[in-house]
Amino acid sequence: PCLVIRVFTRDNVGGNHLGIVEDLSGLDSAKMQSIAFDLGFSETIFIADGDVPLVRIFTPEMELQFAGHPLVGAAWLMLGKQSRTIDRLRCGIGEVRIRRDGTVVWVDAPMKPEDARLDETSFAEQVGLPAARSTWRVDMPLDYRMVEMATADEVAKVQPRTAAFGEAFGLTVYARDGGRVRMRFFTPDAGIQEDPATGSAAVALATVMAARGEERGSLTIDQGEEIGHPSRINLRWAESTASIGGSVARDELRDLAF
Numbered sequence: 001p002c003l004v005i006r007v008f009t010r011d012n013v014g015g016n017h018l019g020i021v022e023d024l025s026g027l028d029s030a031k032m033q034s035i036a037f038d039l040g041f042s043e044t045i046f047i048a049d050g051d052v053p054l055v056r057i058f059t060p061e062m063e064l065q066f067a068g069h070p071l072v073g074a075a076w077l078m079l080g081k082q083s084r085t086i087d088r089l090r091c092g093i094g095e096v097r098i099r100r101d102g103t104v105v106w107v108d109a110p111m112k113p114e115d116a117r118l119d120e121t122s123f124a125e126q127v128g129l130p131a132a133r134s135t136w137r138v139d140m141p142l143d144y145r146m147v148e149m150a151t152a153d154e155v156a157k158v159q160p161r162t163a164a165f166g167e168a169f170g171l172t173v174y175a176r177d178g179g180r181v182r183m184r185f186f187t188p189d190a191g192i193q194e195d196p197a198t199g200s201a202a203v204a205l206a207t208v209m210a211a212r213g214e215e216r217g218s219l220t221i222d223q224g225e226e227i228g229h230p231s232r233i234n235l236r237w238a239e240s241t242a243s244i245g246g247s248v249a250r251d252e253l254r255d256l257a258f
Helices: 029-037 069-078 152-157 199-211
Strands: 003-009 016-021 044-047 054-058 088-089 092-103 103-111 116-118 133-137 143-150 169-179 180-187 192-195 216-225 232-240 241-250
Touching: 003 069, 016 029, 016 069, 029 044, 029 054, 029 169, 044 069, 054 116, 069 092, 069 103, 069 199, 069 241, 092 180, 103 199, 116 199, 133 199, 133 232, 152 169, 169 199, 180 199, 199 216, 199 232, 199 241
Parallel strands: 016 044, 054 088, 143 169, 180 216
Antiparallel strands: 003 016, 003 232, 003 241, 044 054, 088 092, 092 103, 103 241, 116 133, 133 143, 169 180, 180 192, 216 232, 232 241
């Protein structure tokens, strides 16, 4: 059985679809990857129960050590279980804390400002973004490139050359206006041309902000309009932790079985 939910919804619409599988009997890594490929969502998460549940995250093409929207989705499910109290999940980067505040589910991820550095290459121009205000490189631990544009309209219009990514795993294009951010994320090697809502990119953004000297803060990130999945990520960061939060909705018509 596979539960299908939408994570980081905006006013109960949109969000990023996620498949959740809890019954892992008979599933090895190859079968998990096959299920994620068949579903075709940005990610599918597999949960092994325990005192601290262990999760494995797959895109249609690969397994990830960390991804934000699957962890928020898994946290929503586990926090909703009335029979037990769970405050952590274990993924490829270690344990992450989870909590609920009203309708918003939060995941706390480790963050190190030293993982972000200015990208001195011509990456932005290479992928067709010559008007970039700045470009940063963040170890997530995969190679994330963060390209800042001047306005949200510029973000909406970008058409990056994904074939020119080179060693970069993911491209985040964003524009900030005060406490609000318009963002898009592309990661073709993972089988995702454009992602509706990307928690890991939000953590990478917090890492960039901290590296620039903004040691703590909060932002509201809107993403997904261009592909018909309006999404919203709440982001907070301080010291060595970035917190990503959002609302989750069950997609009743999409529960599946394999």
